[in-house]
Amino acid sequence: MKQAFxxxxxxxxxxxxxxxxxxxxxxxxxxRATIYERAGYATERLAPVLGEKWIPRDxxxxxxxxxxxxxxxVDWKATSDIxxxxxxxxxxxxxNALTHGAVGVPATSTVRISVSRERELLVVDVHDPCPAxxxxxxxxxxxVGGRGLAIVETFSHDWGWTLTSYGKSVWFQLxxxx
Numbered sequence: 584m585k586q587a588f589x590x591x592x593x594x595x596x597x598x599x600x601x602x603x604x605x606x607x608x609x610x611x612x613x614x615r616a617t618i619y620e621r622a623g624y625a626t627e628r629l630a631p632v633l634g635e636k637w638i639p640r641d642x643x644x645x646x647x648x649x650x651x652x653x654x655x656x657v658d659w660k661a662t663s664d665i666x667x668x669x670x671x672x673x674x675x676x677x678x679n680a681l682t683h684g685a686v687g688v689p690a691t692s693t694v695r696i697s698v699s700r701e702r703e704l705l706v707v708d709v710h711d712p713c714p715a716x717x718x719x720x721x722x723x724x725x726x727v728g729g730r731g732l733a734i735v736e737t738f739s740h741d742w743g744w745t746l747t748s749y750g751k752s753v754w755f756q757l758x759x760x761x
Contacts, residue, residue: 632697636648636697637693637695638693639691639694650670660760671734673709675735676709676755683713688711693712696708703758709753709754710747740757
């Protein structure tokens with residue numbers, strides 16, 4: 584059973600129920616869903632994917648994830664401040680996935696970052712193999728960490744999480760094409 588925070592819950596079963604699986608975009612989504620499910624990933628959205636990147640669970644790959652999301656936002660002509668904001672927010676989510684999403688999972692597992700467009704919204708999903716749900720912490724003044732999800736909540740249009748058969752996806756949305 585999939586649960587979501589922020590009212591966003593979808594599944595690949597919706598591809599068939601929407602009656603749109605025959606169109607080119609949704610047909611490609613159905614094909615992509617089949618490939619991902621065979622590989623152990625679950626898809627959460629039917630919106631067109633603008634870009635995807637898999638990174639190893641290694642903190643040295645964080646810069647690569649930030650550049651990727653920034654470049655996708657620039658390539659798809661998001662409004663001027665969105666690439667930098669998306670870069671900041673994905674940095675927080677990928678750091679959480681690398682730090683907290685590694686509990687009890689193989690060292691060879693990956694983190695997947697996907698960027699998609701839902702009408703005027705840029706949506707970034709960070710998938711990790713750990714089913715433990717994200718928790719907002721209350722960081723004290725001198726704490727080094729614990730502010731990531733508060734930053735995501737403050738600067739995003741919306742954010743949340745979705746459990747998947749692979750683990751979970753933590754996502755955020757930005758108003759990128761008003």
